[in-house]
Amino acid sequence: MNVLGFVLAIISSLLIPGIITITKAKMSGKKGPGVFQPLFDIARLIRKGNVYSTTTSVIFQIGPIIYFASVVVALLFVPFGQYKGLLSFDADFVFFAYLLGIGKFMMIISAMDTGSGFEGMGANREALYSMLVEPIFFILMGSLALLTHYSSFYDLFVHIHYDSYLTYLIAALGVYLLLQIAMVENSRLPIDDPKTHLELTMIHEVMVLDNSGFDMGLINLATGLKFALYGGLIANFIFPVEWSLYAQIVVFIMVNLLFAVAVGLMESFRARNKLAKNPKWILMLSSISLIVFLCVIEITQKLL
Amino acid sequence: MLLIIFQILLVLTTCVFFVSKRHMSNLVLLIQLGLAGITGYWSIDVLTHGTVFERELLINFWGSPLEIKVDSLSAFFILVLNFTLLTGSIYSKGYLKPYINEKNHAEFGLHYFSLAWLHISMLLVCMLRDGLAFLVVWEMMSVFSFLLVIFESEKKETVKAGINFLLQMHIGFVFIMAGFIYAYVQTGAAFSFDGLSVYFEEHHPLPLFLLFFVGFGIKAGFIPFHTWLPHAHPAAPSHISGIMSGVIIKMGIYGILRVLTYIHTDLLIIGIFILVVSVVTGLLGVMYAIVQHDLKKLLAYSSIENIGIIGIGIGIGLIGVAKDLPILAVLGFAGGILHVLNHSLFKSLLFYSAGSVYMRTHTRHLEHLGGLIKKMPKTAFLFLLGALAICGLPPFNGFISEFLIYSGLFKGLQTPSLQTNFIILGTAIGLTLIGGLALFCFTKVFSIVFLGTPRSGAPEKAKEVDGSMILPKILAGIMIVAIGVYPVFFVKMVGNVVGLYVRDISLIMQDTSYMSKISCSSLVFILLIAILWLIRRAQQKRVHIEHGPTWGCAYSGANPAVHQYTATSFANNYSELAPPIVKTGKYFESLKEEEIFPRPRSFKTKTGDMIEENMVEKPIRKIIKWMEKAAIFQTGNLQHYIMYAFMFMGLIFWLTIFNII
Numbered sequence: 001m002n003v004l005g006f007v008l009a010i011i012s013s014l015l016i017p018g019i020i021t022i023t024k025a026k027m028s029g030k031k032g033p034g035v036f037q038p039l040f041d042i043a044r045l046i047r048k049g050n051v052y053s054t055t056t057s058v059i060f061q062i063g064p065i066i067y068f069a070s071v072v073v074a075l076l077f078v079p080f081g082q083y084k085g086l087l088s089f090d091a092d093f094v095f096f097a098y099l100l101g102i103g104k105f106m107m108i109i110s111a112m113d114t115g116s117g118f119e120g121m122g123a124n125r126e127a128l129y130s131m132l133v134e135p136i137f138f139i140l141m142g143s144l145a146l147l148t149h150y151s152s153f154y155d156l157f158v159h160i161h162y163d164s165y166l167t168y169l170i171a172a173l174g175v176y177l178l179l180q181i182a183m184v185e186n187s188r189l190p191i192d193d194p195k196t197h198l199e200l201t202m203i204h205e206v207m208v209l210d211n212s213g214f215d216m217g218l219i220n221l222a223t224g225l226k227f228a229l230y231g232g233l234i235a236n237f238i239f240p241v242e243w244s245l246y247a248q249i250v251v252f253i254m255v256n257l258l259f260a261v262a263v264g265l266m267e268s269f270r271a272r273n274k275l276a277k278n279p280k281w282i283l284m285l286s287s288i289s290l291i292v293f294l295c296v297i298e299i300t301q302k303l304l
Numbered sequence: 305m306l307l308i309i310f311q312i313l314l315v316l317t318t319c320v321f322f323v324s325k326r327h328m329s330n331l332v333l334l335i336q337l338g339l340a341g342i343t344g345y346w347s348i349d350v351l352t353h354g355t356v357f358e359r360e361l362l363i364n365f366w367g368s369p370l371e372i373k374v375d376s377l378s379a380f381f382i383l384v385l386n387f388t389l390l391t392g393s394i395y396s397k398g399y400l401k402p403y404i405n406e407k408n409h410a411e412f413g414l415h416y417f418s419l420a421w422l423h424i425s426m427l428l429v430c431m432l433r434d435g436l437a438f439l440v441v442w443e444m445m446s447v448f449s450f451l452l453v454i455f456e457s458e459k460k461e462t463v464k465a466g467i468n469f470l471l472q473m474h475i476g477f478v479f480i481m482a483g484f485i486y487a488y489v490q491t492g493a494a495f496s497f498d499g500l501s502v503y504f505e506e507h508h509p510l511p512l513f514l515l516f517f518v519g520f521g522i523k524a525g526f527i528p529f530h531t532w533l534p535h536a537h538p539a540a541p542s543h544i545s546g547i548m549s550g551v552i553i554k555m556g557i558y559g560i561l562r563v564l565t566y567i568h569t570d571l572l573i574i575g576i577f578i579l580v581v582s583v584v585t586g587l588l589g590v591m592y593a594i595v596q597h598d599l600k601k602l603l604a605y606s607s608i609e610n611i612g613i614i615g616i617g618i619g620i621g622l623i624g625v626a627k628d629l630p631i632l633a634v635l636g637f638a639g640g641i642l643h644v645l646n647h648s649l650f651k652s653l654l655f656y657s658a659g660s661v662y663m664r665t666h667t668r669h670l671e672h673l674g675g676l677i678k679k680m681p682k683t684a685f686l687f688l689l690g691a692l693a694i695c696g697l698p699p700f701n702g703f704i705s706e707f708l709i710y711s712g713l714f715k716g717l718q719t720p721s722l723q724t725n726f727i728i729l730g731t732a733i734g735l736t737l738i739g740g741l742a743l744f745c746f747t748k749v750f751s752i753v754f755l756g757t758p759r760s761g762a763p764e765k766a767k768e769v770d771g772s773m774i775l776p777k778i779l780a781g782i783m784i785v786a787i788g789v790y791p792v793f794f795v796k797m798v799g800n801v802v803g804l805y806v807r808d809i810s811l812i813m814q815d816t817s818y819m820s821k822i823s824c825s826s827l828v829f830i831l832l833i834a835i836l837w838l839i840r841r842a843q844q845k846r847v848h849i850e851h852g853p854t855w856g857c858a859y860s861g862a863n864p865a866v867h868q869y870t871a872t873s874f875a876n877n878y879s880e881l882a883p884p885i886v887k888t889g890k891y892f893e894s895l896k897e898e899e900i901f902p903r904p905r906s907f908k909t910k911t912g913d914m915i916e917e918n919m920v921e922k923p924i925r926k927i928i929k930w931m932e933k934a935a936i937f938q939t940g941n942l943q944h945y946i947m948y949a950f951m952f953m954g955l956i957f958w959l960t961i962f963n964i965i
Contacts, residue, residue, distance in 0.1 A: 046843070047847070048847065049847035049848035049849055049850065050844070050847065050849050050850070051849075051850040052849065052850070052851050052852075053851070053852060053853060053854035053855075054851050054852065054853060054854075055675075055756060055757055055853075055854050055864060056854075057677045057678060057681075057755065058677075059677065059688075059755060061840075062837070065833055065836045065837055066833055069829060069832040069833045069836055070829070073828055073829045076825075076828070087821065087824070087825045089818035089821040089822065090711055090715070090818050091710055091711035091714050094706075094707055094710045094711065094714075095698060095703075095822065098696060098697055098703055098739070099697075099698055099829065101739070102697040102698065104743070105692065105695065105743055105747055108747040108751070109688075109747055109750055109751050109755060112747070112751030112752075112755045112756060112869065113677075113751070113755040113756065114756075114854045114855075115674075115675075115756030115864055115867070115868050116854045116856060116867065116868070117867045117868055119869075120868065120869025120874060121869070123747070123751070123869075123874075124744075124748075124873075124874045124875075124876075124877060124878075125877065127743060127744045127747050127748075128744065128877050128878055128881075130740065131741055131743060131744050134736045134740045135733045135736045135737055135740075138732055138733065139729065139732075139733065141714070142713075142717060142728075142729055142732055145714045145717045145718070146717045146718070146725060149718040150718075151711065151714040151715055151717075151718075199857065209855050210854055213847065214843050214844070214847075215840075218836075279877075293729060297722065297725065
């Protein structure tokens with residue numbers, strides 16, 4: 001059954017980019033492409049040839065592969081209802097976070113490998129923001145560990161019980177944080193706008209300017225997978241494990257779809273931050289995660 | 305028998321002066337192999353059987369035979385330092401080749417003699433328990449490392465850095481000596497480490513511990529005692545930087561750990577103290593590392609950061625012991641101590657690679673490097689391996705020790721104490737920030753040094769270094785991957801050391817079960833990369849591959865090196881956030897209004913170390929200012945000097961009359 005969760009996550013990862021695009025198109029009054037259009041684009045990319053800059057080295061070629069592999073392996077850690085993830089051990093979320101870290105490391109250096117000023121900009125913004133966003137995830141997980149007295153993804157999510165107002169607050173803030181972490185990790189609004197046309201203000205898109213063909217296909221696939229990663233975590237976070245398997249499947253898919261719609265809506269109705277404001281915005285998220293921690297302290301009745 | 309060979313080897317080191325310059329490295333390497341073999345054999349024996357090895361050396365020291373004692377802590381450090389000193393010694397052969405003609409026989413001999421004796425004195429530091437003997441070998445270690453640092457003594461800044469190093473080591477020495485003397489005077493027990501245990505049983509341990517912490521902390525490079533590191537590392541030859549960063553600073557950690565084995569009370573306050581100092585050390589270390597332009601200086605700051613991580617492990621271990629949380633204690637100590645080994649591996653690897661870069665390009669300045677991956681692919685990939693490991697990324701060794709600390713932290717959160725919860729949360733935030741900043745730092749270094757196009761003429765002519773300089777890096781690299789992929793063995797080994805602090809180490813064995821799950825996850829990751837690589841290769845064969853210039857927004861004709869990101873620009877968005885901790889000074893001459901045809905100008909940025917500035921340089925400047933005022937007494941007039949002598953005698957006379965002295 002553990003595999004089922006993985007398969008569902010993969011399926012939703014393939015659909016999420018399409019749903020986001022459709023939502024955004026509908027919101028701006030356009031008809032929009034089909035749900036599968038991003039998939040067709042990826043399939044086309046994977047069949048295409050490559051153009052390599054003469055400045056680049058092997059790093060540029062292995063970077064996307066390691067990035068993609070890191071996201072796929074991270075997905076193996078996401079539990080599914082009452083089933084553990086395919087890989088699960090104590091403090092596995094540390095492995096999860098650091099695994100995503102090695103993916104980022106490789107993407108950053110593969111962008112720098114092109115020797116382009118634009119890609120340097122993207123790479124160093126990515127490095128800065130991912131550094132700032134990391135503590136948020138750890139504070140959130142630490143709070144849950146404090147609340148449940150467990151320390152693996154599976155145990156954390158299984159042992160959360162919603163029984164008071166404060167726990168509902170934790171759930172709401174937790175979902176909000178995971179949503180925003182997903183946005184930062186994928187360089188979406190309000191940190192970065194994938195639709196922007198000016199290299200000087202881009203992050204993710206400018207890092208992959210020189211990638212093409214198979215590599216570009218993998219990078220785009222990884223974007224969907226990363227959304228599914230956090231979508232899966234949110235699904236686990238808010239829904240009780242006691243529900244039957246079929247209900248779990250439906251809920252998992254529904255949450256992922258809603259997650260995609262939510263991303264689409266958020267991207268339709270807000271403007272991107274000024275670049276210089278981004279660090280402050282991410283620090284604001286950290287303070288929200290500290291509120292979660294304080295709530296947990298309050299619940300466990302240590303403070304008063 | 306082994307003991308006799310050990311002592312014969314000590315005598316053999318003098319032969320270094322009688323062989324030709326070319327063979328000195330081989331001779332020293334042989335002696336070191338012998339030493340490492342013997343001590344390694346003892347250490348492995350101690351670690352596998354959990355016994356304590358005790359022998360008496362033939363040398364008499366102040367009338368009593370000198371006793372060596374190897375317990376699991378010593379054994380662990382002996383193994384770590386043997387490995388790094390051997391790789392350093394292999395590396396030195398290639399690295400010093402260009403100096404053979406420059407340096408005379410005595411200078412070369414002195415260098416290798418010091419290298420051998422550095423090894424010996426470090427081994428003895430780990431093995432001797434007698435206070436006086438310990439202080440003597442500790443001093444020997446400092447003096448020989450000083451001699452090794454000032455190898456290029458014709459450069460003024462090298463000698464300056466060396467003297468700075470020697471002075472600071474002596475300040476540390478005074479603190480350690482004061483610690484021993486204080487304990488001896490207070491208790492009257494033996495003047496040795498074992499004598500300390502008597503003191504710690506009877507007295508409040510914190511004051512004496514602080515003396516030792518400052519003494520050993522100067523060696524280890526805890527902030528604010530770190531100021532020698534960023535000067536000594538760039539000045540020293542690269543194999544010495546690698547050894548210094550890999551193991552010499554770890555001797556400070558050894559000292560602290562050794563003293564801690566005797567302390568059983570007041571551990572909470574000591575633990576919190578070490579933890580706070582370490583988190584600050586870790587954060588500031590890496591924050592300063594990011595803005596450095598000198599490759600080796602950057603690595604030196606990153607060593608400070610890693611000392612912080614080791615300290616975090618020790619600190620939370622102590623808190624775990626004090627609060628009776630065995631899981632926090634075991635995982636904290638295990639993480640910290642394993643990080644000693646891990647850091648010695650990847651930092652020596654990084655310094656050796658930096659040395660190779662320096663050897664081929666003759667510059668350490670980041671803004672002059674670039675594109676070296678095409679000229680020195682092996683060095684580049686080994687550097688990348690070290691960089692990934694030092695960022696604590698899986699599947700490499702740095703991750704294992706950081707993971708142990710993290711899992712200790714998150715399990716420690718399950719305790720009812722609010723105080724511990726806040727400490728742990730603070731530490732976890734600190735550790736994640738350190739991790740993120742390290743990633744920032746090492747993506748910068750790697751991409752500026754090895755990727756893109758060369759930023760000056762220096763890297764253009766570079767070529768790969770010889771095999772003898774690659775071999776030590778590969779050895780360290782193999783260990784890095786081995787610990788990362790198969791951590792169970794190494795965690796068990798460290799478990800024996802942890803047993804000195806925590807009685808119940810069964811938890812660590814329990815922990816190994818998920819260590820094997822980590823290996824499993826790492827293998828899945830590696831396997832997936834391999835599969836994807838094969839698929840990609842098959843796909844690449846079928847499609848059309850083109851090569852062209854990097855997309856440059858229609859400016860691709862310009863010099864690509866100009867278009868590139870530099871080290872400064874990469875760190876810029878960070879250094880805008882970092883004040884007031886990191887202050888970047890900009891030095892330029894502003895354009896005057898009446899200057900119609902501007903002259904060529906220069907622009908320079910410099911990032912100083914605020915702590916060094918405020919805690920070392922400013923007080924010294926103040927002291928010097930006051931000292932200068934005292935110069936009015938120095939008139940140069942003989943009559944005055946005679947008068948001073950009479951005044952002094954008069955003073956003594958009157959003081960005795962009034963029974964004041």
